[in-house]
Amino acid sequence: MSERFHSRWGLILATLGMAVGTGNIWRFPRIVASNGGGSFLVAWVLFLFLWSVPLMIVEFSFGKRARRGAIGAFRHLAGDGAGWMGGWVALCATAIMFYYSVVAGWCLRYFVASIRGELRGGDSESFWSGFAGSHEAFFTHAAALTIAVAVVWFGVRGIERVAKLLIPLLAFLVIVLAVRAVTLPGAAAGLEFLFRPEWSALADVNIWLQALTQNAWDTGAGWGLILTYAIYMRSREDVPLNAFLIGLGNNAMSLLAGIMVLCTVFAINPGARDQIVGAGNEGLTFIWMPRLFEQMPAGGFFMSFFFLALSFAALTSLISMIELVTRLLIDAGLTRHKALGLVVLGGLWFGAPSALSLDFLHNQDWVWGVGLMLSGLFFAIAARRFGVERLRREVVNGEGSDLKVGRWWSFLVGVVVPVEAVILMVWWLWEARSWDPEGWLHPFRAETVGTVLLQWLVALTLLFFLNRWMGRLESGEETEIVS
Amino acid sequence: MSTLAVVLMVVICGIVWGGFLVLLSWMMVSEKKKAALVEKGQEQT
Numbered sequence: 033m034s035e036r037f038h039s040r041w042g043l044i045l046a047t048l049g050m051a052v053g054t055g056n057i058w059r060f061p062r063i064v065a066s067n068g069g070g071s072f073l074v075a076w077v078l079f080l081f082l083w084s085v086p087l088m089i090v091e092f093s094f095g096k097r098a099r100r101g102a103i104g105a106f107r108h109l110a111g112d113g114a115g116w117m118g119g120w121v122a123l124c125a126t127a128i129m130f131y132y133s134v135v136a137g138w139c140l141r142y143f144v145a146s147i148r149g150e151l152r153g154g155d156s157e158s159f160w161s162g163f164a165g166s167h168e169a170f171f172t173h174a175a176a177l178t179i180a181v182a183v184v185w186f187g188v189r190g191i192e193r194v195a196k197l198l199i200p201l202l203a204f205l206v207i208v209l210a211v212r213a214v215t216l217p218g219a220a221a222g223l224e225f226l227f228r229p230e231w232s233a234l235a236d237v238n239i240w241l242q243a244l245t246q247n248a249w250d251t252g253a254g255w256g257l258i259l260t261y262a263i264y265m266r267s268r269e270d271v272p273l274n275a276f277l278i279g280l281g282n283n284a285m286s287l288l289a290g291i292m293v294l295c296t297v298f299a300i301n302p303g304a305r306d307q308i309v310g311a312g313n314e315g316l317t318f319i320w321m322p323r324l325f326e327q328m329p330a331g332g333f334f335m336s337f338f339f340l341a342l343s344f345a346a347l348t349s350l351i352s353m354i355e356l357v358t359r360l361l362i363d364a365g366l367t368r369h370k371a372l373g374l375v376v377l378g379g380l381w382f383g384a385p386s387a388l389s390l391d392f393l394h395n396q397d398w399v400w401g402v403g404l405m406l407s408g409l410f411f412a413i414a415a416r417r418f419g420v421e422r423l424r425r426e427v428v429n430g431e432g433s434d435l436k437v438g439r440w441w442s443f444l445v446g447v448v449v450p451v452e453a454v455i456l457m458v459w460w461l462w463e464a465r466s467w468d469p470e471g472w473l474h475p476f477r478a479e480t481v482g483t484v485l486l487q488w489l490v491a492l493t494l495l496f497f498l499n500r501w502m503g504r505l506e507s508g509e510e511t512e513i514v515s
Numbered sequence: 516m517s518t519l520a521v522v523l524m525v526v527i528c529g530i531v532w533g534g535f536l537v538l539l540s541w542m543m544v545s546e547k548k549k550a551a552l553v554e555k556g557q558e559q560t
């Protein structure tokens with residue numbers, strides 16, 4: 033295995049590209065606005081250090097130690113019987129990749145629409161309802177998938193080169209948009225709303241759980257993606273400093289996105305604030321943002337900047353998801369190019385239902401989004417099976433480490449992260465009961481407890497019984513069969 | 516903007532952006548040191 037990141041910058045930028053996705057730009061501003069502004073930010077910063085960074089350190093050390101994809105790394109570190117847990121991590125990220133490609137396609141289509149002026153003067157709601165779920169959305173899904181696969185085709189060097197280009201550009205675009213938003217008349221009200229703390233809100237447990245969820249979803253910790261990139265770390269590479277850097281870099285980008293969106297909303301249309309933040313991710317981004325930009329001086333120009341930034345964020349995250357699946361297939365004995373051929377076919381086929389139906393996409397987002405919390409739990413369990421202290425001594429604080437972590441990290445990974453993961457899963461499933469009080473156990477509705485339990489049960493049963501087969505495949509004993 | 520909001524903005528942005536920039540500088544210095552050590556090792560061999 034000779035593929036390596038050429039430089040530490042390459043690893044950092046590629047991993048930042050993985051972490052900074054659409055969730056930073058379209059979910060964070062909405063969640064912070066509907067959960068107490070400044071109070072939410074306090075909890076959000078705290079959980080960066082209580083969930084994201086500890087799990088990122090685990091992922092980096094798993095990849096660096098095992099030099100294998102998620103299934104192989106779990107088997108290598110936690111024993112042959114733990115392969116199914118790695119399989120779960122991989123399955124969640126793969127299932128998300130199928131519909132995330134659709135989302136990346138939306139962003140690309142809106143970037144093109146903003147340049148061609150299709151969003152000007154018209155009704156953005158009609159444009160969105162005519163596009164989402166249409167055949168055109170399938171073609172943009174295919175375009176996004178093709179672009180991302182073309183990057184991964186060239187291996188780690190391809191990923192590194194693209195990250196070195198796109199991440200600085202993404203940061204530049206978001207900074208320009210944030211500066212533009214802050215300098216709009218009336219933008220100070222947006223900053224006030226974002227940063228004004230309501231201390232009484234800190235007594236609301238929902239705010240803490242939303243802050244923890246935001247960290248779990250938008251930093252990429254516990255998804256298996258950092259593990260995949262860490263396979264290609266140089267051997268004398270630091271782990272803890274990289275994890276802190278990426279966690280803080282990701283949240284720094286979220287803060288800029290929050291400033292950009294909320295200042296724009298408050299400056300242009302403060303009266304519709306509640307309607308805008310309550311419109312959901314897609315409503316905010318694809319219906320309200322074009323309307324707001326249209327009322328802004330040079331709005332068409334800034335709108336294309338916004339959708340270009342969103343496209344870059346989506347594509348760099350999609351690239352990491354595709355690399356995760358590709359890596360698993362390489363571990364099973366396929367060449368990179370054969371593996372990517374399968375990924376394209378699988379991505380087109382399994383992404384198609386999400387491209388053609390928003391209900392299906394929301395169902396998958398719900399089922400595997402909550403599944404990521406179980407992935408985080410599995411990482412913590414695997415670390416415990418290997419020995420959290422041993423992992424800390426031998427890998428985290430091992431060769432090349434710039435920053436030594438203390439026993440606090442072992443406590444966080446061994447105790448705090450598993451407790452957080454269980455609380456989050458129970459809370460989300462409990463919350464979901466109120467979304468559909470009559471049919472919350474219905475297994476074939478988009479966002480119910482029943483659909484989560486059914487899909488998880490099928491997936492976990494299959495993974496558990498295929499554990500030995502996955503182990504043989506991953507260790508190369510059945511290479512001839514798959515290649 | 517109220518004073519409280521300004522204070523929280525400075526604290527949160529200080530932790531997140533300040534922390535990021537400090538660690539970035541740390542990483543760059545560390546990489547320079549590591550590169551110098553490698554160069555020194557190559558000269559000796």
